[in-house]
Amino acid sequence: xxxxxxxxQLAGVSVATVSRVLNSSExxxxxxxxxxxxxxxxxxxTPNPSARTLRNNRTGLLALITPDIINPYFAAVASxxxxxxxxxxxxxxxxxxxxxxxxxxxxLDLLSNKQVDGIIIAPPGxxxxxxxxxxxxxxxxRNYPLVMIGRRFESxxxxxxxxxxxxxxxxxxxxRHILDGGxxxxxxxxxxxxxxxKTRLATFxxxxxxxxxxxDENLIFQTNLTLEDGYKICRKLxxxxxxxxxxxxxxxxxxxxxxIALQESGIAxxxxxxxxxxxxxxxxxxxxxxxxTVVQPKYDLGHIAAERLxxxxxxxxDRFETISLPTHLVIRESSMSQQTSKMPEADxxxxxxNTTVL
Amino acid sequence: xxxxxxxxQLAGVSVATVSRVLNSSExxxxxxxxxxxxxxxxxxxTPNPSARTLRNNRTGLLALITPDIINPYFAAVASxxxxxxxxxxxxxxxxxxxxxxxxxxxxLDLLSNKQVDGIIIAPPGxxxxxxxxxxxxxxxxRNYPLVMIGRRFESxxxxxxxxxxxxxxxxxxxxRHILDGGxxxxxxxxxxxxxxxKTRLATFxxxxxxxxxxxDENLIFQTNLTLEDGYKICRKLxxxxxxxxxxxxxxxxxxxxxxIALQESGIAxxxxxxxxxxxxxxxxxxxxxxxxTVVQPKYDLGHIAAERLxxxxxxxxDRFETISLPTHLVIRESSMSQQTSKMPEADxxxxxxNTTVL
DNA sequence: GTGAAAGCGCTAACAG
DNA sequence: CTGTTAGCGCTTTCAC
Numbered sequence: 001x002x003x004x005x006x007x008x009q010l011a012g013v014s015v016a017t018v019s020r021v022l023n024s025s026e027x028x029x030x031x032x033x034x035x036x037x038x039x040x041x042x043x044x045x046t047p048n049p050s051a052r053t054l055r056n057n058r059t060g061l062l063a064l065i066t067p068d069i070i071n072p073y074f075a076a077v078a079s080x081x082x083x084x085x086x087x088x089x090x091x092x093x094x095x096x097x098x099x100x101x102x103x104x105x106x107x108l109d110l111l112s113n114k115q116v117d118g119i120i121i122a123p124p125g126x127x128x129x130x131x132x133x134x135x136x137x138x139x140x141x142r143n144y145p146l147v148m149i150g151r152r153f154e155s156x157x158x159x160x161x162x163x164x165x166x167x168x169x170x171x172x173x174x175x176r177h178i179l180d181g182g183x184x185x186x187x188x189x190x191x192x193x194x195x196x197x198k199t200r201l202a203t204f205x206x207x208x209x210x211x212x213x214x215x216d217e218n219l220i221f222q223t224n225l226t227l228e229d230g231y232k233i234c235r236k237l238x239x240x241x242x243x244x245x246x247x248x249x250x251x252x253x254x255x256x257x258x259x260i261a262l263q264e265s266g267i268a269x270x271x272x273x274x275x276x277x278x279x280x281x282x283x284x285x286x287x288x289x290x291x292x293t294v295v296q297p298k299y300d301l302g303h304i305a306a307e308r309l310x311x312x313x314x315x316x317x318d319r320f321e322t323i324s325l326p327t328h329l330v331i332r333e334s335s336m337s338q339q340t341s342k343m344p345e346a347d348x349x350x351x352x353x354n355t356t357v358l
Numbered sequence: 359x360x361x362x363x364x365x366x367q368l369a370g371v372s373v374a375t376v377s378r379v380l381n382s383s384e385x386x387x388x389x390x391x392x393x394x395x396x397x398x399x400x401x402x403x404t405p406n407p408s409a410r411t412l413r414n415n416r417t418g419l420l421a422l423i424t425p426d427i428i429n430p431y432f433a434a435v436a437s438x439x440x441x442x443x444x445x446x447x448x449x450x451x452x453x454x455x456x457x458x459x460x461x462x463x464x465x466l467d468l469l470s471n472k473q474v475d476g477i478i479i480a481p482p483g484x485x486x487x488x489x490x491x492x493x494x495x496x497x498x499x500r501n502y503p504l505v506m507i508g509r510r511f512e513s514x515x516x517x518x519x520x521x522x523x524x525x526x527x528x529x530x531x532x533x534r535h536i537l538d539g540g541x542x543x544x545x546x547x548x549x550x551x552x553x554x555x556k557t558r559l560a561t562f563x564x565x566x567x568x569x570x571x572x573x574d575e576n577l578i579f580q581t582n583l584t585l586e587d588g589y590k591i592c593r594k595l596x597x598x599x600x601x602x603x604x605x606x607x608x609x610x611x612x613x614x615x616x617x618i619a620l621q622e623s624g625i626a627x628x629x630x631x632x633x634x635x636x637x638x639x640x641x642x643x644x645x646x647x648x649x650x651t652v653v654q655p656k657y658d659l660g661h662i663a664a665e666r667l668x669x670x671x672x673x674x675x676d677r678f679e680t681i682s683l684p685t686h687l688v689i690r691e692s693s694m695s696q697q698t699s700k701m702p703e704a705d706x707x708x709x710x711x712n713t714t715v716l
Numbered sequence: 717g718t719g720a721a722a723g724c725g726c727t728a729a730c731a732g
Numbered sequence: 733c734t735g736t737t738a739g740c741g742c743t744t745t746c747a748c
Contacts, residue, residue, distance in 0.1 A: 380727095
């Protein structure tokens with residue numbers, strides 16, 4: 001591997017000069033610049049990033065830590081981050097923790113320690129991760145550039161940029177829609193513990209209360225946020241004595257898993273059970289029946305988070321901000337109110353042909 | 359940020375000693391070791407990775423470059439890589455190119471330049487990427503530690519470790535199964551260009567020929583490897599004059615997208631159209647009808663690739679090897695031969711209840 | 717406009 | 733068993 005010295009020697013200049021053309025400093029003659037350029041080319045020279053980092057204290061790298069990159073929701077977020085990185089000449093490193101706190105911690109350690117210039121962290125998929133929360137708090141105290149997607153801490157006054165969505169609005173809209181459909185026994189398929197998507201659950205509860213409905217704790221389920229686990233939890237749900245007539249799921253993956261379980265049990269959607277999800281992943285519009293869901297601006301979430309992070313790294317912002325993006329409900333087949341009377345079998349199969357893809 | 363000097367000073371020893379306890383060299387008294395340890399703790403010291411890398415020429419990082427991390431196939435591969443990395447104390451960096459060659463190239467440049475100790479590269483999702491192929495060839499010539507998952511080059515004698523699957527066997531088995539079902543008009547939904555999954559297409563053709571069937575080029579389609587694109591291409595397929603009765607898709611995402619299009623058009627699976635996929639992603643077994651598919655040992659692919667890469671980095675292997683893992687067909691609802699006579703409507707819906715989840 | 721030299725944090729001879 | 737020191741490749745004063 002050729003070093004800056006080799007280039008300098010071949011070009012017949014000093015290393016300082018080479019460094020100058022490398023950093024496109026003005027004060028170099030066009031002639032010397034050309035000499036150096038050609039020497040670089042001839043040697044196939046590329047600067048050593050570690051040396052640069054050691055010297056400059058910056059890497060040009062950003063990291064995105066997500067619990068589960070396979071979830072289309074996070075993929076969309078990542079895509080937004082990616083685009084902003086490219087625009088600003090940063091490279092993105094993706095870190096998927098699989099919901100494992102120890103992996104999350106090891107990433108935080110690794111990355112924050114001069115490996116990347118800043119970190120975007122999305123909420124954990126599994127639990128509240130007290131240890132890694134402490135780690136994050138610690139980074140923030142050291143003024144490390146970090147932006148969170150979605151709220152992670154209770155405290156209002158966390159010293160950190162947050163980009164989040166107004167899930168309460170979307171959730172309320174969804175609950176309104178479900179209640180307007182005349183449903184009173186509504187199941188909530190939530191995250192693996194109550195702290196995940198806390199606002200959604202809280203809004204679920206308050207919407208029920210506001211409508212004078214009692215909250216049946218037996219209809220509040222906990223599940224991992226995958227299609228498979230949504231499927232499983234829904235099978236469990238179906239064994240409940242007084243089966244609900246509506247399902248509100250914490251995300252689309254769980255909702256679609258649930259719909260598969262329903263279809264397998266021959267339960268017509270939406271005739272016998274309506275389903276509403278959260279996120280609006282691409283599959284939501286394609287699945288049959290298509291899934292009603294609360295739209296989140298996933299791409300924007302990532303894009304704005306990256307923009308904010310880069311601004312912070314480059315010292316363009318000083319104050320912390322919490323940016324909240326809007327959400328809204330989109331109604332599709334899975335919760336459409338039926339004009340036809342209930343015809344248990346094959347009902348939704350027949351109606352399917354008359355509906356178009358969104 | 360505390361440096362090794364600060365620790366040395368606080369502990370009252372030299373930097374060499376601190377470095378020794380850092381690298382767990384034997385020749386340090388338990389007493390001094392303790393002193394140093396506590397100094398580190400007090401200062402919250404963590405070694406600067408750039409300095410280490412600059413000195414040692416190794417980062418302890420591995421990169422996995424995939425075209426599309428959101429595809430469950432690659433996620434499973436990544437998981438295998440991840441586990442092996444953890445076992446061997448390497449950290450994994452995930453790079454998703456989104457099938458964009460320029461992104462792939464910039465990752466190759468970035469990573470190979472002392473940022474990571476080695477690279478695992480999965481095939482591109484889109485095209486044959488001549489430029490990045492050249493880049494890879496260049497890295498290999500420089501003896502850079504790199505292992506490929508799946509064949510990427512024509513040449514047999516590529517100087518590189520390859521971990522791949524014997525797709526010809528699985529494909530032949532799948533075609534045998536389809537042909538045994540009495541189908542003669544079989545569509546192939548392939549990658550975005552013929553070079554993607556070349557063997558599958560070649561085996562598709564040869565299986566037809568071997569059975570005396572003529573190959574209808576109108577039934578060979580090209581599509582991106584996503585669910586959405588599988589859906590779209592299937593709609594196009596359905597507009598063909600003499601509709602086929604079987605679909606063989608290059609991967610499960612495309613196959614499931616196609617099934618959604620079929621269901622939407624009221625075409626019964628498998629009564630009117632059978633579908634066979636490739637990969638065996640989790641959704642394949644869960645979707646209704648469940649998808650017949652060629653199983654690939656995805657996790658093992660990643661695991662073995664990482665093992666091989668690490669061995670090479672650590673100088674434990676010298677020769678290049680091509681490791682080929684087995685594939686096999688698993689038959690599910692989507693291609694089950696029907697005992698009942700053809701009953702276009704709702705036929706597969708009824709049979710559904712009698713089948714169990716795999 | 718260009719060069720000499722110090723130093724970023726760390727490791728590995730080499731000396732003692 | 734421990735300390736001194738050179739140097740990994742780069743950028744950046746400070747001279748000239």
